[in-house]
Amino acid sequence: MADESNTDKLRKLAHFVTPFKSRLILLFCLTATMTALSMLPPLVMKFIIDDVITMGNWHLLEVLLFISICLPITSAAMRVWVSFTNAYVGWGITTSMRRFTYEYMLKLPMRFYDEMGTGKIMSRIMSDIASVRSMVTSRMLGILVDFVSFWVALALCMGLNWKMGCLLLLLMPLYFFNYYGWRTPMRESYSLWRRKMDQVSVGLQERLAGVQLVKSYGRERREHRAFAEDTHQSLDAAMQTATNRAGYMAGSWGVSGLRNTVIFCLGCYYVIEGEMTYGAVMAFFSYSSRMFQPILNLTQIAMHLQSVMVSVDRVLEILDFPIEIADKEDAVALPPIKGHIKFEDVHFEYKEDEPVLKGINLEVQPGQMVALVGHTGCGKTTLTSLLMRFYDVKEGRITIDGHDLRDVKLRTLRTQIGQVLQDSVMFDGTIRENLLYGRADATEAELIEAARIAEIHEFIMRTSEGYDSMLGKDGIKLSVGEKQRLAIARAVLTNPAVLILDEATSSLDSLSEALIQKAMTRVLKGRTSFAIAHRLSTIVNADIIVVMDHGEIVEQGTHSELLQIPEGRYRQLYEQQAAGSIEEAVEAMAS
């Protein structure tokens, strides 16, 4: 992929442009014509001054009036047409690219989201795609306009007076000298300024986020001094940038001033000598200024192209990401799950040579509750992610009722497994919309029933609009416990055969903890379930407790079985958590 040439990369995106080919050609033709038309007014003026006034062909005046009225109307109509076509093509390309990218993205495995992160995904779909599109519609069009302007203007100038035309070409290098002379300092000072501003922002962000700390240590004065220092540096950089810019602009004013002076006076000299008419001088004057801007624009194409290529690369980062997890061609629909789940020598790693699971063997009978225990990072969550087939196993296999996960249709697998995540996600929308997320056709009664089971119904009824209360940005704020109970209700509503519960680690107060416990026991009944627990009290009733450490199952059994293993891992964990309470309990027993 690294050796891919730019053309290859562009070719990959070309098929987004192909459907608009004919429109695009139309757009280019229209633009070229419009540019050429815009060259006419100075000619009209030349005729008025030369042929009509000076030469006295007064009968031409009406014709010229007619032309000079029609011309702006025609070019205005064309301009609207061009901009409509341009927007049509441009937005068409953007939309189809965004659409395709999003669709593709949803097929990608979790690994993609882990690696990419929300911010990067956002910028790729929103701004990078816009930038790729701008290459087709505005950059390429801009080049076309510049190209046409330059050659038409040059031809007209040469036609009006070839000697002055040659002089004009001789003056052109001055522009480049000015441009290239200032380019490096301008760029350097600008990027310095950007860096300084970033520094200001980052510093500010940190200070504001930690304002309580700043205040507790009485550091306001010093923080302000640091800010002032940063800001002052950014001011210096800004002034440096402004000075360079002013220098560049003065340079180009100087050059165009020189050009205009020379052309005007030389033109007048030719008029005196009778080699040129004054109208021609004026027209020449107009055209000469049309010739130079396109040249300067061309010098920047390389830079633009570079930034577009960066965007192309970024978009391709998504589009080239392999769809690792997809239905096989002969994938079958998973029949209703009974719940016999088997992990056979399962190996897994997120990154090469950093194994997360090393040979997991586990058999679960229908209706059993499995509790996964172990320190953070031991692979508990990974294990359940594999069951949902968010990732594929590296070695070994996982079967549900004898079906290898990789042989069944993803949809039929995932819809039958419910999951309550550690940090429960709720989307912007009403409570009802969120609860119905997994099953849009549930009845009101089912909805309320699910909420009751999850011990959240009462809470919902207490909100101002009940089930229609908004969640998220503009809606009600939920505590971690409430969110988790909503997530439980959402999962219950789909009546999954297998349920995965990831207990929240963050501290809940005793009341909401008790409510969640209650909900969980109810929900787990009769389902094959996997619970990732951080409080051992939750799981004493589990059918199988699996103790994991560094990606391996170190102990497995029921609560009382595991406690009997002397020096056992589970026993250690249990002792630690119970340490406080044992003393109390013993004391209580003694008394």
Next chain:
Amino acid sequence: MENLKRFTILYIKPYWGRMLMVIMMATITSSYTFLLGFISKITVDEVLQLKPAGEVVSEAHMQSLIQEERRPKRDPQATIPGLGKEGGIMLPKTRTEKLEWLGWIFILYLVVRSFFATLNWFYTYSIAYVGQRIVFRIRLALHEKVQQLQMTFFDRQQTGRIMARIVDDVGLLQSEITTTFIETLRHVARILMGTAILFTIDVELALMAFVALPAYVVTYKVFQRPIANVFMRFREDYAEVSALLEERSKGIRLILSYARERREFRDFFKRLIGLYRLGVKQSVLSSGLGSVCSVVGGVAMGLIFYFGALQVRGGMMTVGELVYFSMSMGNLFSPLVALANVNATLQQMLVVISRVFEVLDEEVIIRDREDAQTLDKVRGRVAFRNVSFRYTETGDYVLRDLKFVVRPGTTVAVVGPSGSGKSTLVSLLMRLYEPTEGKIILDDYDIQDVKISSLRQHLSMVPQEPVLFSGTIADNILYGQAGTSPEQVMAAAKAAELHDFIMTLPEKYEAPVEERGTNLSGGQKQRLAFAMAVVTDPSILILDDTTSALDAKTEAKIQETLDHLMEGRTTFVITHRISTAMRADRILVLDNGRMAGWGFHDDLLEECEVYRLLYEQQQKQKEDAADEFIEGIMTAVEEVEKGKKELQSRSR
């Protein structure tokens, strides 16, 4: 408008000299194009002596002959239209005379051009100079104010919004607004000058030109509203699409686990189509505006040329004047459009200015009294005297009528259900907020009579979620006390049992801490926060639910560290674990902002309902666990007994 005045006095006045210069330059540079037009006029009329062909010589071919003949001294045509204007008799010039004149014109042209190039450079530079400095001062003022403001301000405003004000809004003030402000003056000058010039050249033509101008403005006004509407809707929709995308990619697990990809995709597509429509509409509308404006301008120009040519033919105007007129008129249209925009920019500027003042006018409630005292030493006696507190004047009381005294060196545990006001209580003690009623006494001083910096020096808080700054570990430890020696830093790290860990790092104390401490584990961050708190050697230590986010093993380890740190200091421990609270000398029970209990564990169990409930809830969980555990031990013991017996029987 009040704000604008204040803004001018505060931030523009200090630079009035420069500002005046900029304005003057703006006015002068606006005359540039008119000057060029005037030079053209002189050239055409005086040097080239272009004249309209009279009715007499309407035969086309005569003209070229005449031009040919203009080179010799005598110009037969010269006498005919000699009356250029009100009696000014134009004498025909010889070729040498013309060339001599042209030489002067060349020099004049060159001088004017270079003069204005220099002026423009100076103008661009000065405008940046003034703008950047104004922005700099506003940023400093804003930041200084924000640093002084009390916590209530930060509770109300999100970090992002404050950031946006200081960085983006103010930046806008510089980049767009200052420029627009000055440019407006320039446009006004240009319009006034242009109008005057048009009327002096030819009143009739000028009147005609001014008929076109209203059409220009009207077109603009007609398009402005729909464009603004579409633009706004587009922005909203765009933001919505972004928000949707952000939310969905964050919640991808949910989408996948409910296999909702297809519906999510359809949803997204629908929004994209909406965006597409608005995008097309937006560009058609804005190009429509541009087109209509150019039609108005183009047609007006055509008419002016037509009537101008007729005027010239009738001898009411010279060719040069027509050129001059057309050049001046072309310069009138663009400033008009810009002026039509001024209102919007002005509104924007007023909004930004009022936002700036909104922050600057925020009252600093918590500040040193004039006679505030500095405390050199604090024993650590803390007394709350009938303290009540609410965040806003209309809000509910968060704390109500708290009364208690803490003796120096003792530990107080603050317990209660979430939302009962535990954290608020210690924030009051830190004077991050001011009590609505009542007083907090430290040793013998009301904390409101003590200098804030001196008060906070003696207090240290370890927050629930440690806040770290980017920098080295050492930087973070000595955050509270600059000028701390490396030995003291090390001592603090040792006390927080962080030293051993630090020594395992390749850079030791100079190891970098990434933004928000992402490269440290929870326990390490917590210990670092402890080290930060101890390095100042505070008399009063506040632990805000410090251990609840940690797992049991880490907590047990940290507890030892804590016991060590708390020695000899008055300590407030906020917790919701009764087992932690029981270690304290006294327990304060809060319920819904009221003191529900104050005393020892045993007494509270009997007297305090809330405490008992909390205790029982946790007890039940623990008892369940403990029962299981004991049961487990019992079975284990039985097993052992059994084994023993077996052994015995075998040995027999």
